[in-house]
Amino acid sequence: MSPSGGPPPLRRLVIPGLFVAGLFAISFFRQGPNTAVTSELAITGPTMGTTFNVKVVTNDLTEANRERLTLLVRAALDGVDEHMSTYRPDSEIEQFNRGDTEPFAASQDLLVVVAEAQRVARLTGGAFDITVGPLVDIWGFGPPGATEAPDEDTLQELVAVTGFEQLEVDVEGGALRKARADCRIDLSAIAKGFGADQVSAALTRQGLPNHMVEVGGEVRARGFNESEQVWRIGIERPISAGRSVQFIVPLADRSLATSGDYRNFVERDGVRISHTIDPRTGRPISHNLASVSVMHASCMTADGLATALSVLGVDEGFELAERQGIPAYFLVRVADDEFEERQTSVWTSLIENSSSVGTVDEVR
Ligand code: FAD
Numbered sequence: 001m002s003p004s005g006g007p008p009p010l011r012r013l014v015i016p017g018l019f020v021a022g023l024f025a026i027s028f029f030r031q032g033p034n035t036a037v038t039s040e041l042a043i044t045g046p047t048m049g050t051t052f053n054v055k056v057v058t059n060d061l062t063e064a065n066r067e068r069l070t071l072l073v074r075a076a077l078d079g080v081d082e083h084m085s086t087y088r089p090d091s092e093i094e095q096f097n098r099g100d101t102e103p104f105a106a107s108q109d110l111l112v113v114v115a116e117a118q119r120v121a122r123l124t125g126g127a128f129d130i131t132v133g134p135l136v137d138i139w140g141f142g143p144p145g146a147t148e149a150p151d152e153d154t155l156q157e158l159v160a161v162t163g164f165e166q167l168e169v170d171v172e173g174g175a176l177r178k179a180r181a182d183c184r185i186d187l188s189a190i191a192k193g194f195g196a197d198q199v200s201a202a203l204t205r206q207g208l209p210n211h212m213v214e215v216g217g218e219v220r221a222r223g224f225n226e227s228e229q230v231w232r233i234g235i236e237r238p239i240s241a242g243r244s245v246q247f248i249v250p251l252a253d254r255s256l257a258t259s260g261d262y263r264n265f266v267e268r269d270g271v272r273i274s275h276t277i278d279p280r281t282g283r284p285i286s287h288n289l290a291s292v293s294v295m296h297a298s299c300m301t302a303d304g305l306a307t308a309l310s311v312l313g314v315d316e317g318f319e320l321a322e323r324q325g326i327p328a329y330f331l332v333r334v335a336d337d338e339f340e341e342r343q344t345s346v347w348t349s350l351i352e353n354s355s356s357v358g359t360v361d362e363v364r
């Protein structure tokens with residue numbers, strides 16, 4: 001921890017809005033025969049220490065409808081925050097984190113997200129690990145904020161506390177259990193995606209199946225945009241200064257999540273430290289993988305997988321994604337602001353198939 005008094009030992013870079021987490025820009029292309037149709041309602045605001053951006057295709061563009069939908073979106077996101085924020089002591093997850101090794105009666109939402117996190121952890125050999133909370137904090141990326149670099153002994157003590165195997169999820173029995181009382185969980189790498197899924201489900205229940213939901217850079221798209229085209233989402237070029245689009249993804253009823261370190265990092269003695277932790281070493285990742293984007297039906301799953309592949313790095317991550325049939329797009333830094341692309345075969349075929357999806361009439 002930083003000593004009291006004296007200058008802060010590191011600088012945390014926080015970029016607002018779309019830049020915080022998602023490493024992407026959104027690009028809505030109006031093309032095709034129906035460009036005259038304009039019926040998208042945009043709803044934006046702050047959530048989970050970042051922002052959300054929702055577009056809903058509707059014929060009711062009245063202020064009353066906007067207010068109604070804003071309340072709906074907010075309720076879905078606030079629910080996730082209340083259950084899964086490590087930034088508020090009253091959240092459900094923080095109650096679990098403070099608790100002992102007795103079974104903890106958890107909400108269905110928390111159980112669903114933790115169960116999926118554990119599945120991604122097993123799939124990736126523990127590269128994804130929601131018990132990294134204490135390591136995230138010690139490296140200065142958690143709620144306590146900036147810290148000094150931990151010494152080796154402290155690091156090893158914390159590595160001993162972490163490990164996804166220490167967590168048991170009993171979805172049917174409605175309980176979570178940890179093997180050690182000091183085990184803490186952190187859902188920052190998966191719960192924003194779950195939030196996007198929740199908003200999308202709420203809009204669909206309202207009879208609004210055409211929408212795009214982005215939460216802190218993770219996107220879930222459903223149906224078509226106002227021009228009756230599939231939503232097109234831009235993956236940002238991973239440079240920390242300025243912004244530009246590297247790749248445009250036609251997103252047909254899918255989600256897209258991106259993980260990378262060029263926006264969210266701390267600088268210590270002039271060296272960039274990533275907020276993604278390799279649970280095997282307890283240290284922030286450091287390799288030449290600039291960003292990884294993953295497509296999946298579920299935004300929660302895409303979110304978790306993107307972080308996991310980011311931990312594994314380009315060789316191991318790409319090999320695993322190819323073997324598991326994960327649609328993934330890697331940007332590898334080869335020189336300053338120069339990148340090489342690698343896409344898994346299922347990514348390439350999904351892009352080709354989605355690109356051929358045109359107007360509503362063509363796909364029905
Ligand atoms: P991602 O790649 O999606 O996730 C990286 C984060 O995941 C790390 O910061 C770390 O927390 C965790 N992580 C690191 N390594 C691993 C690993 N190997 N396996 C699994 N997880 C790992 N931030 C605030 O500043 N204020 C808030 O009030 C706030 N509230 C939040 C509430 C909720 C419900 C959630 C989910 C997050 C909140 N956050 C808040 C955090 C913030 O919004 C981002 O989630 C966080 O900064 C990282 O997101 P990302 O998309 O940049 O990175």
